[in-house]
Amino acid sequence: MITLIHAHPYPARSRAVAALLAAVRDLRNVEVRSLYSLYPDFDIDAAAERGAVGRATALVLLHPLYWYTTPALLKHWFDTVLTKGFAYGEGGTALHGKTCLWAVTTGGDMHAFSESGRHQYPFATFTPVVEQTVRYCGMTWAEPFVVHGAHQIADAELADAAAGFRKRVQALEAT
Amino acid sequence: MITLIHAHPYPARSRAVAALLAAVRDLRNVEVRSLYSLYPDFDIDAAAERGAVGRATALVLLHPLYWYTTPALLKHWFDTVLTKGFAYGEGGTALHGKTCLWAVTTGGDMHAFSESGRHQYPFATFTPVVEQTVRYCGMTWAEPFVVHGAHQIADAELADAAAGFRKRVQALEAT
Numbered sequence: 001m002i003t004l005i006h007a008h009p010y011p012a013r014s015r016a017v018a019a020l021l022a023a024v025r026d027l028r029n030v031e032v033r034s035l036y037s038l039y040p041d042f043d044i045d046a047a048a049e050r051g052a053v054g055r056a057t058a059l060v061l062l063h064p065l066y067w068y069t070t071p072a073l074l075k076h077w078f079d080t081v082l083t084k085g086f087a088y089g090e091g092g093t094a095l096h097g098k099t100c101l102w103a104v105t106t107g108g109d110m111h112a113f114s115e116s117g118r119h120q121y122p123f124a125t126f127t128p129v130v131e132q133t134v135r136y137c138g139m140t141w142a143e144p145f146v147v148h149g150a151h152q153i154a155d156a157e158l159a160d161a162a163a164g165f166r167k168r169v170q171a172l173e174a175t
Numbered sequence: 176m177i178t179l180i181h182a183h184p185y186p187a188r189s190r191a192v193a194a195l196l197a198a199v200r201d202l203r204n205v206e207v208r209s210l211y212s213l214y215p216d217f218d219i220d221a222a223a224e225r226g227a228v229g230r231a232t233a234l235v236l237l238h239p240l241y242w243y244t245t246p247a248l249l250k251h252w253f254d255t256v257l258t259k260g261f262a263y264g265e266g267g268t269a270l271h272g273k274t275c276l277w278a279v280t281t282g283g284d285m286h287a288f289s290e291s292g293r294h295q296y297p298f299a300t301f302t303p304v305v306e307q308t309v310r311y312c313g314m315t316w317a318e319p320f321v322v323h324g325a326h327q328i329a330d331a332e333l334a335d336a337a338a339g340f341r342k343r344v345q346a347l348e349a350t
Contacts, residue, residue, distance in 0.1 A: 009254065041216065041217070041218075042247075042251075043216075066253075067250070067308045069250070072250040072255075075241075076250075078247075125303045126304055126307075129244045132296060132301075133242045135295065
């Protein structure tokens, strides 16, 4: 069982994330939890979320990059679901050994994420916040799945990315 | 005028952030906005927040580190207040030239933030997410003010830190 946490603040405007999500919707054993639909008022049901990640063998986080990290509701999910005694600390072993795949889309192209680009740093500079959150909970950090240039990517290229994402999720299923 | 954005999810449990906040409360020209008191339901009044940062000459962000970055409500503030046309993009020059001071407390001591520590990375590895958010809005990034070991820091050491913070904020006032 894979739990996929989907966090897009404006689903109606979503193109790249929507394509990735559509590519895995039919997979058996993938439970999709769309946080902005479930909790439009940020009132996260932490017990339900803990149940969903607890019964999963792997976790997928799927979202657009917002201010260099997760959208706020996914951050709120980290803050309220990944608590001491569940995700870390004494007795906090619920997530130990599960694999987590971070799937993220960005509006900027590769060049934007460089010293001379408008984001001033390579994309990898921004990954440790999410990576170390995952690792601190005892999960295995998979190679992130990143789609850059989500606003301008051609349909064919996006379809390729979606197919690649499907393969990555299927590989998680197999483990 | 300095706008200080204070974000502590559990003010009653706050010690280090509370001490820093207390150290600048009496300063003239410092407007404190406590996000978790103003918006317990995450229903941020973006217009009011834009007014507050727009009339400031400098901005202070004060919060405990939560999962290696800001608590969720401050992330929601970034997502909803720092929007295109206000903070960046065409016409988005409202914050240009203002200085931003990031003041953050961490539960881990310095060693925890190292390759052999439980956070696996030096603290500076986690700064680019907030730093580049600030810079992308055309603000000047000041040297962050960081208090480590907030849970176990001695009263005297915390008092020193609070005095140091007050000086940093006063220096912003003078610019």
